[in-house]
Amino acid sequence: xxxxFGNQSFRMxxxxxxxxxxxxxxxxxxxxxxxxxxGLPEPQFDSEQYMMLYTTIYNMCTQKPPHDxxxxxxxxxxxxxxxxINSTVLPALKEKHDEYMLRELVxxxxxxxxxxxxLSRFFYYLDRYFIARRSLPPLNEVGLTCFRDRVYxxxxxxxxxAVIALVDKEREGEQIDRALLKNVLDIYVEIGMGxxxxxxxxxxSFMLLDSASxxxxxxxxxxxxxxxxxxxxxxxxxxxxxxxRVAHYLHSSxxxxxxxxxxxxxxxxxxxxxxxxxxxGCRALLRDDKVDDLSRMYRLYHKIAKGLEPVxxxxxxxxxxxxxxxxxxxxxxxxxxAANIAxxxxxxxxxxxxxxxxxxxxxxxxxxxxxxxxxxxxKEAFEIFCNKTVAGxxxxxxLATFCDNILKKGGSEKLSDEAIEDTxxxxxxxxxxxxxxxLFAEFYRKKLARRLLFDRSANxxxxxxxxxxxxxxxxxxxxxxxxxMVTDLTLARENQxxxxxxxxxxxxxxxxxxxxxxxxxTGFWPSYKSFDINLPSEMVKCVEVFKGFYExxxxxxxxxxxxxxxxxxxxGKFDHKPIELVVSTYQAAVLLLFxxxxxxxxxxxxxxxxxxxxxxxxLLHSLSCARYKILTKEPSTKTVSQTDSFEFNAKFxxxxxxxxxxxxxxxxxxxxxxxxxxxxxxAIDAAxxxxxxxxxxxxxxxxxxxxxxxxxxxxxxxIKAIKKRMEDLITRDYLERDxxxxxxxxxxx
Amino acid sequence: xxxxxxxxxxxxxxxxxxDEAVARQSTTISHPLEDCCxxxxxxxxxxxxxxxxxxxxxxxxxxxxxxxxxxxxxxxKWDAEFVLGMDxxxxxxxxxxxxxxxxxxxxxxTCQTIANMIADPNEIRATFEIKNDFTPEEEEKxxxxxxxxx
Numbered sequence: 001x002x003x004x005f006g007n008q009s010f011r012m013x014x015x016x017x018x019x020x021x022x023x024x025x026x027x028x029x030x031x032x033x034x035x036x037x038x039g040l041p042e043p044q045f046d047s048e049q050y051m052m053l054y055t056t057i058y059n060m061c062t063q064k065p066p067h068d069x070x071x072x073x074x075x076x077x078x079x080x081x082x083x084x085i086n087s088t089v090l091p092a093l094k095e096k097h098d099e100y101m102l103r104e105l106v107x108x109x110x111x112x113x114x115x116x117x118x119l120s121r122f123f124y125y126l127d128r129y130f131i132a133r134r135s136l137p138p139l140n141e142v143g144l145t146c147f148r149d150r151v152y153x154x155x156x157x158x159x160x161x162a163v164i165a166l167v168d169k170e171r172e173g174e175q176i177d178r179a180l181l182k183n184v185l186d187i188y189v190e191i192g193m194g195x196x197x198x199x200x201x202x203x204x205s206f207m208l209l210d211s212a213s214x215x216x217x218x219x220x221x222x223x224x225x226x227x228x229x230x231x232x233x234x235x236x237x238x239x240x241x242x243x244x245r246v247a248h249y250l251h252s253s254x255x256x257x258x259x260x261x262x263x264x265x266x267x268x269x270x271x272x273x274x275x276x277x278x279x280x281g282c283r284a285l286l287r288d289d290k291v292d293d294l295s296r297m298y299r300l301y302h303k304i305a306k307g308l309e310p311v312x313x314x315x316x317x318x319x320x321x322x323x324x325x326x327x328x329x330x331x332x333x334x335x336x337x338a339a340n341i342a343x344x345x346x347x348x349x350x351x352x353x354x355x356x357x358x359x360x361x362x363x364x365x366x367x368x369x370x371x372x373x374x375x376x377x378x379k380e381a382f383e384i385f386c387n388k389t390v391a392g393x394x395x396x397x398x399l400a401t402f403c404d405n406i407l408k409k410g411g412s413e414k415l416s417d418e419a420i421e422d423t424x425x426x427x428x429x430x431x432x433x434x435x436x437x438x439l440f441a442e443f444y445r446k447k448l449a450r451r452l453l454f455d456r457s458a459n460x461x462x463x464x465x466x467x468x469x470x471x472x473x474x475x476x477x478x479x480x481x482x483x484x485m486v487t488d489l490t491l492a493r494e495n496q497x498x499x500x501x502x503x504x505x506x507x508x509x510x511x512x513x514x515x516x517x518x519x520x521x522t523g524f525w526p527s528y529k530s531f532d533i534n535l536p537s538e539m540v541k542c543v544e545v546f547k548g549f550y551e552x553x554x555x556x557x558x559x560x561x562x563x564x565x566x567x568x569x570x571x572g573k574f575d576h577k578p579i580e581l582v583v584s585t586y587q588a589a590v591l592l593l594f595x596x597x598x599x600x601x602x603x604x605x606x607x608x609x610x611x612x613x614x615x616x617x618x619l620l621h622s623l624s625c626a627r628y629k630i631l632t633k634e635p636s637t638k639t640v641s642q643t644d645s646f647e648f649n650a651k652f653x654x655x656x657x658x659x660x661x662x663x664x665x666x667x668x669x670x671x672x673x674x675x676x677x678x679x680x681x682x683a684i685d686a687a688x689x690x691x692x693x694x695x696x697x698x699x700x701x702x703x704x705x706x707x708x709x710x711x712x713x714x715x716x717x718x719i720k721a722i723k724k725r726m727e728d729l730i731t732r733d734y735l736e737r738d739x740x741x742x743x744x745x746x747x748x749x
Numbered sequence: 750x751x752x753x754x755x756x757x758x759x760x761x762x763x764x765x766x767x768d769e770a771v772a773r774q775s776t777t778i779s780h781p782l783e784d785c786c787x788x789x790x791x792x793x794x795x796x797x798x799x800x801x802x803x804x805x806x807x808x809x810x811x812x813x814x815x816x817x818x819x820x821x822x823x824x825x826k827w828d829a830e831f832v833l834g835m836d837x838x839x840x841x842x843x844x845x846x847x848x849x850x851x852x853x854x855x856x857x858x859t860c861q862t863i864a865n866m867i868a869d870p871n872e873i874r875a876t877f878e879i880k881n882d883f884t885p886e887e888e889e890k891x892x893x894x895x896x897x898x899x
Binding site: 014045046047048050051052054055058059062117118121124128 | 792849
């Protein structure tokens with residue numbers, strides 16, 4: 001396009017518009033707009049007017065200098081707003097107050113926005129190039145800024161007071177115009193032009209202060225007048241109402257701040273007074289099983305930092321007190337009653353502890369939503385009273401006895417299979433709270449042995465079931481021996497069948513007495529004292545026959561006979577009628593002596609059987625001074641003395657055809673405790689060596705604390721014991737003390 | 750999609766009709782439409798645009814309103830042909846009209862076309878009749894003084 005067109009290249013078709021002229025024309029448009037806003041009778045703009053106004057601005061901005069009036073028009077645009085605000089808007093607002101003022105403000109703001117929209121359309125061309133070139137604020141912003149600087153800045157404080165007054169009115173129960181408040185507060189947000197600064201600084205901060213002092217006043221009177229549940233109800237209601245308030249007219253960002261303030265005044269400031277209220281506070285609620293109120297307490301304090309700690313604490317104290325009371329009750333009853341009633345009480349105690357656990361576990365799950373603080377509180381509470389002794393029995397022993405009663409035939413608990421399973425489950429859970437788990441294991445093992453060996457186990461499935469549960473909770477090592485014991489019994493039965501087959505095939509070997517032998521694997525079973533007694537010849541033969549049989553099965557094992565666990569069935573040929581006597585092997589040995597002699601002195605028997613005094617006295621007592629007097633004693637005093645003599649009591653009779661003559665049980669408690677202490681010494685040694693082997697060098701404190709931690713799964717080690725074992729290990733050259741620092745220990749490989 | 754027809758009136762009284770979609774490419778039209786200034790059968794007066802220019806604008810807008818029916822390449826070809834062969838006065842009027850009516854794509858097209866016309870300073874001078882006001886030294890150095898922004 002190379003043609004020239006001379007000075008006609010830029011054709012100016014338009015006539016130049018002079019500023020004053022052009023502005024006069026714009027004024028007509030602005031005036032029309034104002035009339036429409038004021039609600040005066042005025043028709044709407046039509047498209048021609050619209051285009052003319054736009055075109056006027058366009059032309060005045062695209063004219064050649066000095067008639068390029070962009071800057072002036074930009075200024076006049078702003079001045080149009082300022083003039084209108086000063087002459088009309090502000091006066092209208094300033095003469096009104098309170099709610100009327102708010103309504104006027106909302107109306108004027110709405111009008112202003114309309115005015116900005118329309119004028120910025122007419123003046124649109126300025127937005128296209130001029131503002132960018134001069135880095136000026138766009139038309140929209142200019143308009144809003146006018147309102148902000150001239151109206152908002154003047155009035156926001158007064159407006160804020162009016163709004164807050166209405167809010168407080170609503171809090172007192174009066175109806176207010178919520179939509180109005182929403183519109184007013186929207187102004188604070190919109191005037192910020194994208195930032196929340198104005199809303200926060202000019203309104204929210206004051207509202208929060210006012211709310212805090214409002215609730216502070218309320219709280220201080222409510223805390224005096226109301227019970228804890230009532231106060232909590234009111235608090236919950238207030239929080240609900242404040243949230244609704246936010247939803248209806250406050251900005252959503254105010255919610256957490258407002259809620260925090262209200263919570264603080266109602267729940268944090270008076271937390272202590274509320275929870276500790278004498279007749280209705282947390283303690284009382286727990287005491288009176290007020291689950292709804294406690295749930296509410298949880299809901300309210302859950303949202304507050306560290307709010308639940310005091311509640312959990314009171315819960316823990318309460319449960320501990322209840323537990324301690326149960327223990328004390330059992331203790332008191334035990335000391336006042338005879339031994340057999342005391343043991344019933346111990347059963348009852350465990351039952352009650354289980355019930356207590358069930359009850360408060362429900363609280364933890366339902367009232368306290370399984371929060372860890374409350375699980376912990378429950379656990380700690382139980383750990384406190386579950387480790388107390390009752391009438392000399394440790395809790396470990398009590399629990400083992402409880403299990404024994406459930407699992408043995410004719411136990412004190414008569415329950416359905418399902419109930420038994422359930423109870424066993426709960427018992428295992430209680431075990432978690434007992435620190436001396438190894439002690440429990442030992443007691444349990446002893447009682448299990450008795451159940452298995454004397455065929456007193458009620459149900460094999462239950463026996464296995466509890467072992468599975470214990471294994472799950474405490475690990476395989478805990479139950480490995482016990483499981484071995486149960487397996488031994490099964491093997492023993494198989495073995496017995498083989499033995500009977502063997503006897504069938506070797507009639508010459510038959511001892512003439514029905515013999516049942518149970519072979520036990522030594523490591524699994526508790527250790528049993530068995531003193532060497534001179535067996536009667538019939539029994540000696542039995543032992544030899546079985547030995548012969550056993551050697552056909554294996555030559556690599558040694559049989560050690562535990563006569564103390566044996567049972568014997570004797571036919572007593574009494575004058576009146578024969579009666580079968582079920583006695584221990586030792587008792588049988590004593591009685592069989594009388595087959596050859598009618599009368600024997602204490603010393604005779606002693607020499608013949610080769611027993612200790614303690615054991616013999618016990619035996620003779622059971623046969624002559626107890627319920628069934630198979631032997632008559634001379635003199636017939638209540639106790640056996642070394643000068644007594646004994647005679648077979650041919651006159652003895654009983655209505656039963658078969659009677660069991662029990663030996664009084666030896667107190668196994670002492671032995672169990674001894675055994676456990678011994679095992680603990682080994683366990684501590686092993687733990688120390690294990691730790692030192694991996695750490696090589698370690699300080700005294702740390703070694704002790706790591707030791708405690710490692711062993712805690714099974715028992716709570718005594719610090720003195722640990723120290724003693726450390727010293728021992730030093731003498732055995734496992735460890736040495738550091739030469740410079742005697743508090744440091746070194747592993748010796 | 751409304752098929753409302755808009756009437757345009759040029760400065761010399763010619764009437765043109767177009768679909769709303771065509772008209773909306775210009776904010777000068779779309780603004781009053783939004784603000785509900787347009788009643789049915791209303792005419793939009795465009796006092797700054799003569800009939801022959803307005804018809805060109807509408808032709809352009811019609812082509813660019815049908816976005817789906819033509820490929821980008823074809824549209825570019827059409828655009829090039831559209832401005833080709835246009836005499837200068839018409840062309841400059843078209844630029845002004847597109848600015849007045851605020852049709853961004855047309856503004857871009859026309860300005861780009863001018864930019865393409867400019868090859869070297871002598872050509873600019875020749876095309877736009879500008880006096881050479883460089884001193885001989887500046888000429889030699891081939892300086893291009895940056896245009897100061899107003």
